[in-house]
Amino acid sequence: MVLSDAHNNKLFILSSHWEVQQTVDVNNPFGLTLSDSCTKITVAQGDQKSYTGPDNKLGQAGTVCVDAYDNILVTDSDNHCIHLVSRDGKFIRFIATKTDGLCKSWACAINQGGDLAVTKPDGEVKVFQYWKK
Numbered sequence: 101m102v103l104s105d106a107h108n109n110k111l112f113i114l115s116s117h118w119e120v121q122q123t124v125d126v127n128n129p130f131g132l133t134l135s136d137s138c139t140k141i142t143v144a145q146g147d148q149k150s151y152t153g154p155d156n157k158l159g160q161a162g163t164v165c166v167d168a169y170d171n172i173l174v175t176d177s178d179n180h181c182i183h184l185v186s187r188d189g190k191f192i193r194f195i196a197t198k199t200d201g202l203c204k205s206w207a208c209a210i211n212q213g214g215d216l217a218v219t220k221p222d223g224e225v226k227v228f229q230y231w232k233k
Contacts, residue, residue, distance in 0.1 A: 116223075151189040158183070163207045169231075173216060175205040182208060182218060184230065195230045202226065 151174070152158050159178025166172055173195065174183040180198035182205060185191055195216060196202045207219045216228045 151183075151185050151191070153179075153183060154191045162205060163209075165209050167210050167216075168214060173208055173210070175208050175218065177204050177206065180204065182216065182228070196226070196228045200228070 151172070153176070157179070158174070159176045162175040162177050164172055164174050170187040171192065172185040172187065172189075174185060176183055180202050182195040182197075182202065183191060184193050184195050196205075196218065202218065204220055205218050206221050209217050211217050211227065214229075214231065216230055218226050218228065220226075
């Protein structure tokens, strides 16, 4: 289970016994917003830029987070994938897809090790290493 503390910009990953397993700091330096029924990401950084996915096929975007390299990660529940997007709104690549066991992604955050933690509505958490360390 994931608990969000929006006031302190933290996510807490909890066990089934409500014990904190991991704490994730959430960073949003770009003023990211979800809009248009969660199908468009707006990057408010000087000039506003939008991201609608490769070939304008961004599905239901659940959450966004920003990594240490200022890339934006977007959960796409409809297409069962995570988009890696540059700070200026350009698609870089998919980090994880249905082939990797991702299904109906709901929320994402970067953990303290720099890996991507993705949750599903049923509380399952999957962790993906997407940069070589």
